[in-house]
Amino acid sequence: MTLDPTAYPIDHVLRGAGDAPALIERDAALTFAAVEDAVGRLAGWLAGLGFAPGDRVASWLPKTRAAALMPLAAPRAGLVHVPVNPLLKRAQVAHILADSGAAMLLTHGPRAATLEPGDLAGGVRLFTEVGEGDALPRSAADPDTLAAILYTSGSTGRPKGVMLSHANLWFGAISVAEYLRLTPDDRVLAVLPFSFDYGQNQLFSTWAAGGAVAPLDYLTPRDVVKAVARVGATTLAGVPPLWTQLLASAWPEEAIAPIRRLTNSGGALTPRLVRGLRERFPAADLYAMYGLTEAFRSTYLAPALIDAHPDAIGRAIPFAEVMVLRPDGMRAAPGEPGELVHAGPLVAQGYWRDAERTAQRFRPAPGWPRAVWSGDTVVEGTDGLLRFVGRDDEMIKVAGNRISPQEVEEAVLSGGEAREAVAIGVADEAQGQAIVVVLAGDPAQEPELRARLKRDLPNFMQPARFAWREELPRNANGKLDRAALRRELLDKDMTR
Template sequence: MIVPDATPRPIDHVLAGAPDAPALIERAGVLDYAMLEDAVARCAGWLAAQGFAPGDRVASWLPKTRMACILPLAVPRAGLVHVPINPALRRAQVEHILTDSGARLLVTQTARAMGLDGIATPIVAEDALDGPALGRSDADPGALAAILYTSGSTGRPKGVMLSHANLWLGAVSVAQYLKLTPADRVLGVLPLSFDYGQNQLLSSWMAGASVAPLDYLTARDVVKAVTRVAATTLAGVPPLWVQLLEAEWPVETAAMLRRLTNSGGALTPRLVRDLRARFPAADLYAMYGLTEAFRSTYLDPALIDAHPDAIGRAIPFAEVMAVRGDGTRAGAGEPGELVHAGPLVAQGYWQDAERTAQRFRPAPEFAASGGTAVWSGDTVVEGEDGLFRFVGRDDEMIKSAGNRISPQEIEEAVLAGGEAREAVAMGIADARLGQAIHVVLAGDPAREEPLRARLKRDLPSFMQPRSYDWRDALPRNANGKLDRAGLRQEMQA
C-alpha cells in the first residue's frame, strides 16, 4: 500500500498512482493517472480564466460523470470552493443551495439545466470546462476547499465547510485503515455530494487504486457492475445492503469483493450475519461518521463477528470520547455524548454562526486535542474493551414511562426474526406514558402476529411497541439513508 506523508497538502495533489495505472473506470473507457491529472489541469485552467475571485463558489449538479469526479480536485486547484449538489435533489433544493452558497457558477448537464429556467446563477454545460492546463495548487491547507450540504431532511440543507486539510487527512486516514492498495478497484455507488461518497474518490486515489463510479437503478445493476469492473471494494448504507442481500449473487461475483464498508447508519447483528454469509471472502468494516467531522470510528473486521453492535475505535487523526452532560469523561459502560476532536473537524456551517456555535464548541478540558470539537448530539457508550457502541441521537431517544429507550435497540429486536425487511422505531405522544413506541416496517403485515409474539418473549414490557405501520418500502433521503426525520414528522402531523 502507498502510505503518503500525513502532512496536509492541497487536495488536488491527491493523485498518487503511477502515471499509467488505472484511476477512473468508466463505461466508455479508463483514465489512467496521467490522463486524469491532465483532465483536472485543463478543467482548472478553464475555471481560472473566468475571472472569479479566490474563494468564490462553483457548484455542480451532476450524476457520476467524468466531470463530477474531476471537479472536487479542479475547483480547489483554481483557488475556488466546490459545492457539489446531490443529483437526486429537486429544483427548490438546488435553488436554495445555489443562493445560500452564493455560487458564481453551476456546472450541470443540458437536460438538467432546462429545469432551472429563471435561476440567477450562471449555468455551464459540463463538456465546456476545457482550457489551458493549470499546474498543481500551492493553496494553504487550511483554506476552504468544499462546502457539502446535508440532505435537509429536518429543514433546509446547511453547508458544512471543509478545508483542504480536512479532505486530505480524511483520504489518508481511510486509505490506511482500509488497507487500500493500487490493485484495488472501488465501485462508487454513493452520491459524490455525500462525504462518504466523495471520500471514495479521494482515498482510492491517495492509495493509487482505481474507482468505478456507478449510478444504478436496481441492486442487480450493482451485481453486474461488480462483475464488469472486477470490483474489490464496495461501500454502502444499511438500506442498500438490504437490497443487495435480496439480489442474486453468482458465487464467483460475490467472491470478487474483498472489502465492504458501512456508514450512514448502524449495522444490525442480523445484517452483519447475512453480509458475512453472502460475502465470506470480504472484510466487513462498520463505521460511524458525521459530515461535520467526516468520520469518527471504525471497527476492525476481525472483531465484527464477536461485536456486531460496535462502531469501533477512533480512526487515524480523530480523537473520539463519550462525554457527560457536565463536560467530564463518561465512565466505561456509561452513556455519554459522542464528541470528536482533532484535525478532521470541519470549519463550521457556511454563513450560519448560530448553528455553528451549537455544534462546534471547545473540546472538553480532558481531551488531548485542543481547539474546536464537534459535539455530535449522538449518545454512545465506550466499553471496557475500548469499543464504542451507538445508542441513539438524543433527540430521537424514546422517553416512555420514565425509561429512555434506544430506537436502534428496538429496531434490532424487530428485525432479528426476519418478519420485516426494514424498521424505524420512534416515540409518539401518549397521555399516560409520555411516549409510546411506534414502528414503521417494510414487509408483509400478515407477519405482525408472529412478530408481536416473539417480541413479548424477547423484550421487557416497557420496550414493547404499541403500534405498527406496515409498508411496501420505507422512504429514503437523497443520500440513500432511511428518512427517519421525515417519518417522525409524518407521524406528528
C-alpha cells in the same frame, strides 16, 4: 501505505503510478497521468471564466467524468466546490445555490431543463458542458483554505453547508486509505453520491492509495451486481438500505469472487445484516464505520471484531481524537452513556454563513480549543469499543425509560418478519411517549412479530402500534428518511 501527518492541497491526492488506471468508465479507463492532465485542463477552464478566488462553483451531475474531476479541479483553480446531490429536485438545488452564493452551476441538459426562472438568482452562470483550458499546475494553496462545501440534510430544516478545507479532505483520504488497507491493485465501485462525504472520499482515498475508482449510477440492485463483475471490483461501500436490497439479489460467483472488503456508513449494521453479508461474502473483510459530515469519520470497527461485536462502532480512525463526555463536559466512565465529541484535523471549519449554529455545534472540549459535539449518545465499554445508543433528538422516553430506536429496530428485524423498520416516539398521555414502528413487509406477519417481541423485549419497549408499508421512504443519500416518517406520524396524531 505510510501514514503521512502532513496536509497538502487536495488535488495532490493523485498519487498513483502514471500509467496505472485511476478512473474506470464504462468504455475506457483513464490512467493517473490522464486524470492529472484532465484535472489541470478543467481547472484551467474554470480559471478562465473570470471568477474571483474563493468563489463557489456548484455541480449537479450524474457520475460523469466531470463529476469525478470537479472536486479536484475547482480547488486547483482557487475555487470552492459545492457538489449537489443528483437526486435532488430543482427547489432544493435553488436553495443550495442561493445559500452558498454560487457563481456557477455545472449540470447537463435534462437537469437544466427542470430549472425555473428565479432558480439561478444572484447571477449564477449555467453551464451544461465543460471546456478545456491551459492545464494548471498542482495547487500551492494553504491546506487550511476552504476547498468544498457539502450540504447535509440533517433531521429538520433546510440543508446546511459544512465547510471543508483542503486539510480536512486530505486527512480523510489518507486515514481511510490507511485503515482500509487500500492498495494500488484495488478497484473501488463508487455507488454512493459524490455529494455525500463518504462518496466523495471514495475518490480521494482510492487515488491516495494508487487504486482505481469505477463510478456507478444504478437503478436497481442488479445493476450493482453486474458492475462488480464487469470491473472486478475489490471494494464496495454502502448504507444499510442498500445492503438489504443487495442481499435480496442473486449474486453469481463471478461477482462475489473479486470482492475483498465491504464498508458500511450512514447507519448502523444490524446483527442480521452482519450475518447476511458474512454468509454472502465469506472472503471479504467487513468494516462498520460511524461518522458525521462535520468531522467526516470518527470511528471504525476492524473486521476481526465484527462477528463478536456487531453492535459496536469501534475505535477512532487515524487522525481522529474521539472522547465520550458527560453533560458537564467531563469524560464519562466506561459503561456510562455520554455524547461523542470529535476533535483533531478532521473537524470541519463550521457551517457556511451560520455563526450561530457553528457556535452551538463546534465548541471546546477537554484538551482541545475546538471540537465538534455530535449530538449522538454512545457508551465506551471496558473493551475500549464504542457503542452507539442513539441521537439525543431521536431517543424515545417511555414511562421514564430512555429507549434507543436502534435497539427496538434490531429486535423487530431479528426474526425476519419485516425487511426494514424505523422506530419513532410519539406523544402518549399515559407514558409520555409510545413507540410506533413503521415497517416494510407483509402485514400478515404482525401476529408472529408481536408474539416474538412480547417474548424478547421488556414491557416498556413493546411497540404500541405498527404501520406497514410496501417500501420505506429514503432521502437523497439513500438512507431511510426518518425525519419524513416522524413528521408524518406526528401530523396524523395531531389530526386525530
